[in-house]
Amino acid sequence: MSSGEATTASAGETILRTNQLTKHFGSFIALNATSLQLTRGECLTVFGRNGAGKTTLLKIIATLIRSYTGDVYLFDQELKKAGGDIRRRIGFVSHDSFLYEDLPVLDNLIFYARLYRLDDPPGRARRTIDDMGLEAKTATPVRSLSRGMKQRLSLGRAFIHEPELLLLDEPFTGLDESAADLLDGRIARFKEGGGSLMMATHNAERGWRHADHIAVLDRGTVVYESAVSDTSFDAFHATYRDILSS
């Protein structure tokens, strides 16, 4: 959810807070004093054009980028000081699948289950395969899967360790309608189960669908933020179009 006054109204537990978060790549400013918050069980959708800083924001929260200025508090821990165990509580879905193309479906999931030190990795992997409707593809190398199936498997990978916070970076990119619907359904189930989400997308309709709070990043700066309950899709969409065309 957003920063400042809007967040103080929420009674829920804040699980993520960024304060004056700034990241430079050389002379390029990817994030400029970005302050955002996310409450447990809610979804914050961050919109913005390509290069607006959305992916950098998610990568910092996912601990993939460690050099930045400002503060990030995740699950009440200062991210720079947090140990590696905090990553067990985070799931990450990106347009990259993070899957090994030469390994079969089952072995990919067993690998990630082992990496997260889950009990009974083969059993957990098989349950995930069933959950994603990929039973017939267990022994198929990932290279031979269709884009939609790969995305399903990638979702299974992201959910296999049952994270509390799911970070989604342009998750609908390249998906056909049925795969996008499956992703929608899985996100809805995750939220119903009390999970928190932060999604970065430029797709206004899909992004809005799950959002409790929205923010728009432009050139690394938060230029718009609101609770979904305080606005309408049409009003937001008109504002978003204006920002994109500016």
Next chain:
Amino acid sequence: MRHTIATILWKDLKIELRTKEAFSASFVFSVLVLVIFNFTMDLTSDEALKLGAGFLWVAFAFAGILSLNRSFALEKAENCLHGLLLAPVDRGGIFLGKFIANTLVMLVTEIIILPLFAIFFNVDIGERLWLLLVILVLGTVGFSSVGTLFAAMAVHTRMREVLLPVLLLPITVPVLIAAVETTAYALGAQEGVSFWFKLLVTYDVIFVTASFLAFEYVIQE
């Protein structure tokens, strides 16, 4: 950390057993190098003993670079490296898993190449075979430790295939020279190489430790 090492090792070896890409590329390259040296130089048996160790390590070094490049290329595809870095595991464990996998793949190639080398150059490798195998392990460990670190550095760049040898070869010159000198001793071409043995072991200890410690900083964006 042992669990992380075993998991990475399991994954890398499983991929290699399925594809055999690193092995086949480095094996073919090594054989080619030996064949070319064998046919372009008409060596006497004494000369073969003296120069053979050098030819052997030229083949191993360049074949090793092919295999190291492949090791991180598969992490770059579909951004699997991020998948590893997102896991709640020690990054040192990731390094050790990759390093051991790379070392094993290189050693398998080298052990298969060794009898071919003996045939091509008419060299007796049986007399001090165990010593030769120990030298192979020591030389490969040193080369592969720095190679794994630099392959991880190069993977973020556009010209990683070119960058890896440019970075790796200058810093592995000491271990390659030591490996050549000690291999020449094992083949019976040279005496008094205790300095080179010490250098091999010292290089391994220093560079395995340094690469392990530096990996976390190198792998970070």
